[in-house]
Amino acid sequence: xxxxxxxxxxxxPSERVSGGSPAGPADTPRSSKKPLRRLGPSPxxxxxxxxxxxxxxxxxxxxxxxxxxxxxxxxSAGTGFVGLGNYATIFSDEGMLxxxxxxxxxxxxxxxxxxxxxxxxxxxxxxxxxxxxFKLIVFMPMAVSLMAAGVIFRLVYEEDPDKGIANAxxxxxxxxxxxxxxxxxxxxxxxxxxxVTAQGxxxxxKQAAQPGQPVLIPIVGVKPGIMPSDAQPAKPPAGGDTxxxxxWFDFTAGGGxxxxxxxxxxxxxxxxxxxxxxxxxxxxxxTTAEDGSFRFAGLPAGSYVLRLPESNFQASYNGLTWxxxxxxxxxxxxxxxxVWAGFAMVLIAAGLAAIPRDALEAARIDxxxxxxVFRRITVPLLSPVLLVVFVTMIINTLKVFxxxxxxxxxxxxxxxxxxxxxxxxxxxxxxxxxxxxxxLAIFLxxxxxxxxxxxxxxxxxxxx
Amino acid sequence: MTTVSAPxxxxxxxxxxxxxxxxxxVDRLGSGVVQVVMVLLGLFWLVPTLGLLVVxxxxxxxxxxxxxxxxxxxxxxxxxxxxSNLLASGFTASFxxxxxxTVPTTILVIxxxxxxxYAFAWMEFPGRDTLFLVVVGLLIVPIQIALIxxxxxxxxxxxxxSIPGVVLFHVAFGLPFAIFLLxxxxxxxxxxxxxxxxxxxxSEWKIFASVVFPLGKPAIASLxxxxxxxxxxxxxxxxxxxxxxxxxxxxxxxxxxxxxxxxVDILSSGAFMSLIIPLVLFFAFQRYFVQGMMAGSVK
Numbered sequence: 001x002x003x004x005x006x007x008x009x010x011x012x013p014s015e016r017v018s019g020g021s022p023a024g025p026a027d028t029p030r031s032s033k034k035p036l037r038r039l040g041p042s043p044x045x046x047x048x049x050x051x052x053x054x055x056x057x058x059x060x061x062x063x064x065x066x067x068x069x070x071x072x073x074x075x076s077a078g079t080g081f082v083g084l085g086n087y088a089t090i091f092s093d094e095g096m097l098x099x100x101x102x103x104x105x106x107x108x109x110x111x112x113x114x115x116x117x118x119x120x121x122x123x124x125x126x127x128x129x130x131x132x133x134f135k136l137i138v139f140m141p142m143a144v145s146l147m148a149a150g151v152i153f154r155l156v157y158e159e160d161p162d163k164g165i166a167n168a169x170x171x172x173x174x175x176x177x178x179x180x181x182x183x184x185x186x187x188x189x190x191x192x193x194x195x196v197t198a199q200g201x202x203x204x205x206k207q208a209a210q211p212g213q214p215v216l217i218p219i220v221g222v223k224p225g226i227m228p229s230d231a232q233p234a235k236p237p238a239g240g241d242t243x244x245x246x247x248w249f250d251f252t253a254g255g256g257x258x259x260x261x262x263x264x265x266x267x268x269x270x271x272x273x274x275x276x277x278x279x280x281x282x283x284x285x286x287t288t289a290e291d292g293s294f295r296f297a298g299l300p301a302g303s304y305v306l307r308l309p310e311s312n313f314q315a316s317y318n319g320l321t322w323x324x325x326x327x328x329x330x331x332x333x334x335x336x337x338x339v340w341a342g343f344a345m346v347l348i349a350a351g352l353a354a355i356p357r358d359a360l361e362a363a364r365i366d367x368x369x370x371x372x373v374f375r376r377i378t379v380p381l382l383s384p385v386l387l388v389v390f391v392t393m394i395i396n397t398l399k400v401f402x403x404x405x406x407x408x409x410x411x412x413x414x415x416x417x418x419x420x421x422x423x424x425x426x427x428x429x430x431x432x433x434x435x436x437x438x439x440l441a442i443f444l445x446x447x448x449x450x451x452x453x454x455x456x457x458x459x460x461x462x463x464x
Numbered sequence: 465m466t467t468v469s470a471p472x473x474x475x476x477x478x479x480x481x482x483x484x485x486x487x488x489x490v491d492r493l494g495s496g497v498v499q500v501v502m503v504l505l506g507l508f509w510l511v512p513t514l515g516l517l518v519v520x521x522x523x524x525x526x527x528x529x530x531x532x533x534x535x536x537x538x539x540x541x542x543x544x545x546x547x548s549n550l551l552a553s554g555f556t557a558s559f560x561x562x563x564x565x566t567v568p569t570t571i572l573v574i575x576x577x578x579x580x581x582y583a584f585a586w587m588e589f590p591g592r593d594t595l596f597l598v599v600v601g602l603l604i605v606p607i608q609i610a611l612i613x614x615x616x617x618x619x620x621x622x623x624x625x626s627i628p629g630v631v632l633f634h635v636a637f638g639l640p641f642a643i644f645l646l647x648x649x650x651x652x653x654x655x656x657x658x659x660x661x662x663x664x665x666x667s668e669w670k671i672f673a674s675v676v677f678p679l680g681k682p683a684i685a686s687l688x689x690x691x692x693x694x695x696x697x698x699x700x701x702x703x704x705x706x707x708x709x710x711x712x713x714x715x716x717x718x719x720x721x722x723x724x725x726x727x728v729d730i731l732s733s734g735a736f737m738s739l740i741i742p743l744v745l746f747f748a749f750q751r752y753f754v755q756g757m758m759a760g761s762v763k
Contacts, residue, residue: 041587041668043587043588043589043590045587045668046583046587046588046589046592047589049579049580049582049583049587049668049672050579050580050583050584050595052576052579052580053576053577053579053580053639053643054580056576056632056635056636056639057599057602057636057639057640059617059636060610060614060632060633060636060637061602061605061609061610061636061637061640062602063613064609064610064612064613064614065605065609067612067613068609068610068612068613071612071613121505124498124501124502125502127495127498128498128499128502133506134502134505134506136747136750137506137509137510138505138506138509139750139754140509140513140743140746141509141513142746142753142757143693143739143742143743143745143746143753144513144697144739144742144743145696145697145698145699145714145738145739145742146697146699147697147699147714147717147718147735147738148516148697148735148736148738148739151516151717151731151732151735152512152513152515152516152735153512154724154731155512155515155516155519155532155728155732156512156515162530162531163527163528163530163531164531165511165512165515165531165532165533168531168533338509338512341509342509343757346754346757346758347757347758350758395604398606399606399608401699401700402699402700405699405718406718406721409724410722420606420608423608423611424608424611424700424703424704427611427612428611428615428703428704434612437611437612438612440608441606441608441609441611441612442609444606444608444609445605445606445609448604448605448606451604452601452603452604452605453601455600455601455603455604456597456600456601459597459600460597
């Protein structure tokens with residue numbers, strides 16, 4: 001398959017050339033270059049070749065660094081000298097401190113998650129036959145703009161579980177493991193006639209229930225929007241010897257009807273949890289059916305009190321407020337991971353392919369388990385690649401802008417803020433303080449400076 | 465074609481030493497678990513984009529009433545009305561602005577960087593190695609550093625808000641990576657080829673145009689695709705330097721974000737339109753894309 005060849009691309013020799021591999025072909029021409037010198041062009045010609053790039057880099061990149069340092073020492077109008085005042089603001093303003101805290105969370109969490117996932121994916125793709133398809137899918141977000149990725153995740157994180165897939169999945173999983181239906185504000189019918197009474201936020205029968213005698217549990221105050229669409233007209237369970245009964249909405253639409261009795265048109269309340277209690281201990285639980293009936297199978301004979309625990313009367317689980325102030329940064333980091341995991345995976349997979357198989361086989365023959373092989377041989381041999389991925393991610397998280405800007409709704413942007421976004425907001429997005437904006441830009445430059453030096457040193461070492 | 469005898473030890477266990485029966489069963493189970501986990505992960509990566517596509521193909525009313533996944537039971541709800549509304553709303557202009565920014569930038573970056581890379585790789589001049597280290601250092605300069613100075617510079621020369629202003633900014637910030645990538649590739653061209661050309665008395669321009677540039681095609685393709693996507697997908701530079709008349713799609717869409725709920729029709733279809741060309745390019749040239757990315761990972 002053509003696609004397979006393409007994704008194997010990084011392994012072919014030409015890749016190593018374009019990849020600037022340290023020990024690769026780069027060495028050959030360098031050493032053989034010396035004799036060329038006499039034939040080579042004059043330095044003047046070299047300057048002609050370099051000139052367009054030098055002008056652009058000089059004016060658009062180098063000059064702005066110098067100008068920003070200068071500008072950061074002045075106030076918003078650009079006329080009053082404030083010294084390091086703008087830098088002091090960065091570290092004293094409350095909103096700024098939130099911003100810096102968020103950047104810290106980003107720098108600590110995102111690179112670790114991305115690198116770990118990339119490593120897991122790279123290892124696992126070696127174990128499936130459709131690895132090419134998998135790599136394509138995971139790598140695809142790299143081609144998509146962060147703007148589009150932001151729109152994609154705004155949709156994913158919609159709070160309404162009927163619209164946002166994240167909460168739809170959460171509620172489905174949640175409802176699989178616990179009562180799916182909640183009836184907030186509903187309550188047992190009170191009064192002397194009623195067979196039940198409220199207790200501890202739930203409901204409990206006044207009399208002990210006997211097997212063979214269906215128990216009626218009338219509920220009132222079920223709001224129209226809460227009534228499940230699958231609720232059926234209530235009916236008592238057909239007799240039998242087991243403990244059984246009905247939980248229903250004791251309210252006849254349009255008036256009429258007898259309290260505490262199941263009238264025509266009254267509906268059962270499905271999904272209620274009913275507990276059978278004896279001597280203060282829960283002896284069994286049942287869940288009501290669509291017509292509100294329930295039945296305890298296999299309870300030993302005896303007299304039980306039936307109880308509807310409080311959980312029935314709490315609102316149903318609706319997932320998380322992803323885009324609220326608390327979860328916004330983790331939610332955006334989730335989108336970042338979605339975008340960058342493919343990058344980490346492809347880079348690490350290429351590193352994995354370069355590991356000599358002999359080393360792994362030798363360890364296996366010596367009786368090492370797969371985990372030991374992975375932990376003691378694969379990971380150490382991969383560490384240069386892992387470092388590259390990790391550092392790239394740190395630089396990316398320091399500069400993160402688009403995703404925060406797009407995913408965080410404007411009301412929570414102060415809680416989601418990061419330095420790169422704040423720089424834009426302060427200087428162009430309404431703040432109109434280019435002194436502080438310049439200081440933030442310099443702050444950002446200082447943050448990436450260690451990695452700049454690292455790159456230069458590594459390049460010198462590799463090309464020495 | 466006939467009945468299959470004992471399962472051959474192919475696939476991931478190929479070449480591994482024989483295992484005990486128990487070990488093989490564990491492997492099989494493990495591989496089953498891996499398959500399931502990978503399918504789930506694949507879905508995790510695929511589903512968000514699929515959601516965007518479906519939302520963009522359903523009407524506002526339907527989207528506000530139910531989740532996009534209900535489409536599997538009601539495929540009849542699909543409509544292209546969002547797209548026709550989008551095209552009628554003038555979004556087309558920002559599409560062409562994106563093209564008008566991206567294509568010249570890509571060509572200029574390739575041309576200017578190739579010349580500089582050739583000088584760095586094959587010409588002798590004082591301070592060459594130091595200058596190249598400066599380029600390596602510039603690789604990760606945040607573009608935020610230049611927003612304020614260049615905005616006032618553009619204001620001074622009157623190109624603020626124009627497409628050329630946006631293009632020049634992109635070109636400048638694309639150059640360090642481009643020079644780095646191409647120089648490392650050009651250095652690997654066999655010296656004998658250049659030597660022969662120089663012996664024949666070919667000028668440096670001729671060597672550059674007819675030897676180095678053609679030989680550098682794989683790296684230039686990687687650079688081209690990478691640069692194209694980078695500029696096509698940019699939002700920050702457009703946000704600052706483009707005006708409503710010159711704005712690319714990313715900025716046009718961003719201006720609709722404030723009312724996300726009511727603009728979901730425009731946003732979803734617009735976002736999908738903005739990503740369709742990058743996706744097509746990605747699938748067509750993924751090899752070059754991956755190579756460019758790997759080469760640039762020194763960033």
